[in-house]
Amino acid sequence: MGGDAVVRMARVGCWRWDDRQGRSQPLLADVDWEVGGGQQWAVMGPNGAGKSTLVAIAGATGRASTGTVELLGGRIGTVDTRLLRRRIGIVEPRTTARIAGRLTVREVVLTGATATLWPLAERVDGEVERRAQALLERFGCGAVAGRSFGDCSQGERRRALIARALMRRPQLLILDEPAAGLDLPGREALVEALTALAGERPPLTSIVVTHHPEELASTTTHVLLLRAGRVIAAGPAATVMTSAALTACFGAPVTVERRDGRWAARAAASFLSA
Numbered sequence: 001m002g003g004d005a006v007v008r009m010a011r012v013g014c015w016r017w018d019d020r021q022g023r024s025q026p027l028l029a030d031v032d033w034e035v036g037g038g039q040q041w042a043v044m045g046p047n048g049a050g051k052s053t054l055v056a057i058a059g060a061t062g063r064a065s066t067g068t069v070e071l072l073g074g075r076i077g078t079v080d081t082r083l084l085r086r087r088i089g090i091v092e093p094r095t096t097a098r099i100a101g102r103l104t105v106r107e108v109v110l111t112g113a114t115a116t117l118w119p120l121a122e123r124v125d126g127e128v129e130r131r132a133q134a135l136l137e138r139f140g141c142g143a144v145a146g147r148s149f150g151d152c153s154q155g156e157r158r159r160a161l162i163a164r165a166l167m168r169r170p171q172l173l174i175l176d177e178p179a180a181g182l183d184l185p186g187r188e189a190l191v192e193a194l195t196a197l198a199g200e201r202p203p204l205t206s207i208v209v210t211h212h213p214e215e216l217a218s219t220t221t222h223v224l225l226l227r228a229g230r231v232i233a234a235g236p237a238a239t240v241m242t243s244a245a246l247t248a249c250f251g252a253p254v255t256v257e258r259r260d261g262r263w264a265a266r267a268a269a270s271f272l273s274a
Contacts, residue, residue: 004036004037005034005036006071006171006172007034007035007070007207008033008035010032011032011068012030012064012069013026013029014062014065014229027050027229028053028229028230030067030230031231032231033224033234035207037205038203039221039222040205040208040219040221040222041205041206041207041222042207042208042209042220042222042223042237043055043207043208043224044209044213044225044226044249045225045226045232045249046211046249048228049227049228049229049249050226051176051209052176052209053229055207055209057069058172058174058207059085059088059090060076060084060088063076064076071084072084072171087172088172088173089166089168089173089174090173090176091165092176093176099117099161100117101151104145105144105145105147105148105152107119107149108160108164109132109163109167110167112168113131115168128167132167133145135163138163138197138200139162139163140156140159141160141163153186154181154182155183155187158190159189159190159193162194170204171203172204172205173205173207174206174207174209175206178194178210179215187214194206194208195217198217198219212265213241218261218262221236222234222236223236223237223240223241225240225248226249227248227249243255255268
């Protein structure tokens with residue numbers, strides 16, 4: 001494996017205790033995965049595939065039960081994960097719920113500089129303010145910077161949280177279902193912002209979790225397909241995003257097309273009517 005890997009997993013497994021069944025349930029099994037610096041990965045799979053568990057381990061917020069994990073050059077178990085997390089930006093579904101709705105969008109983004117849930121004015125200088133404003137503009141939130149976070153649309157909140165995650169200039173950005181619940185214009189605004197980000201910050205490595213190929217930016221370089229906690233396929237997007245691979249991943253006949261750099265998928269009519 002290459003020496004510049006941002007994420008490296010070898011035979012990773014993860015279990016969760018199920019009180020109803022009185023035994024452990026596997027969430028991940030024998031996962032091997034390497035994410036190189038500057039790569040833009042998508043993690044795809046059906047509900048319950050283990051996607052969120054996988055990226056929690058990659059973001060140093062979850063732990064593997066078995067196997068070895070290296071993040072940003074440090075092996076988990078031998079390094080201080082608190083220091084690793086300072087170099088990782090994460091946006092996950094529960095992030096929105098943790099942010100006070102009465103904060104303005106600008107204040108929410110500023111909390112990213114201090115890794116807190118409330119703005120700390122004494123730790124914010126002019127440079128931090130300018131960086132926050134630049135990120136607000138980049139993600140199309142400049143016009144709503146003074147609006148209460150709770151009064152924003154889902155798309156505006158998601159883009160503000162990504163700006164927040166970028167405030168500390170992370171080496172790795174993890175977005176867990178960033179387009180979930182967005183309408184079509186909101187999804188496209190998000191994809192456009194992520195596409196621009198990849199062009200502006202080539203060294204930044206990203207991992208995006210999604211169910212839908214339509215939510216992937218054209219700058220996606222690699223894809224990992226996960227089903228029932230096991231890797232179905234992983235590698236360059238051009239070789240993984242095939243009808244055969246997605247059919248195996250989702251357990252249903254799927255046809256994949258790519259046009260102007262974007263993917264689209266549909267299930268076969270015979271499956272939908274079955």
